[in-house]
Amino acid sequence: MNNVKKIIFLSLLVSIGLALSIIETMIPLPFVAPGAKLGLSNIVILITLVVFGFRESITIGILKSITFTLATGSVSSLFYSLTGAILSCIAMYIVYRNLSKVFSLIGVSIFGAVAHNFGQILVASLMMKNIRIFSYLPILLLTSLFTGYFVGLASIYISKNLKNYFDNIFLYKN
């Protein structure tokens, strides 16, 4: 029973992340470089990491990337988003688990955004066979500060409420 509930919650989270990603493509970022995104779906992944754990959040990251590719039909973006999602998940997990006294969720999410951008640049340089694409990294890092900050802020507010809610549900039924 508990397991079924968990599956349903996780699939709901995947669909929320997918919806956020699709909405995000409709929001242009007016001031920054191409390729920079708000990373709204990172909120879902971060919250899953906080509320459920590492395995669930990386599952959601991978599933979200695949379903996003199915929704938009741009296959090469699958490699970018998959690498970014996996790397950012691992980075956020490591920071959240070991350094959560030093960094709040904002710091964790900034680490995730930095890892995400690094992974995407890595994939881009491999696909283009051109290491010079890394000169684009500082610009993306600066934008990832802003997006990571707001993702972290949103995650703090959401997880504060959700954690109690989920805990109650799972403990009550157990």
Place this chain on the structure above:
Amino acid sequence: MLTKGDKILIVSIVIFSILSLIYIKNFAFTNEENYISIQVDGEEIKKVIFDKKLIGKTMPIETEFGYNLIEIGDQKVRVIDADCPDKLDVKQGYISKSGEVIVCLPNKLVIEIKGIGDDVDIDYMSR
């Protein structure tokens, strides 16, 4: 909401980004827009990317078709010696713009200046 660690993280990322932006703008990838493509009998045998260290350097090109000596200047290149009879390539002097060529027909030698990324119209598409 922000802990001290967060602030240190943000400041260090900003500093790192700005420093590397300055580094990229000033030191990396300068004078790399064009390169010299040396072709013999239709095949590219050598690529030389312009570099400040290479100014004034000469480079002999000896093939089965003949001998030429090229000199690399500041974003320009010329042939200074050749064993072909008319020496038209030597008389042509420097070439410097992307797309310009020096041809030595007897030796089947073509020296062309190419821009990196000339070959394709679109750099890359990620969709």
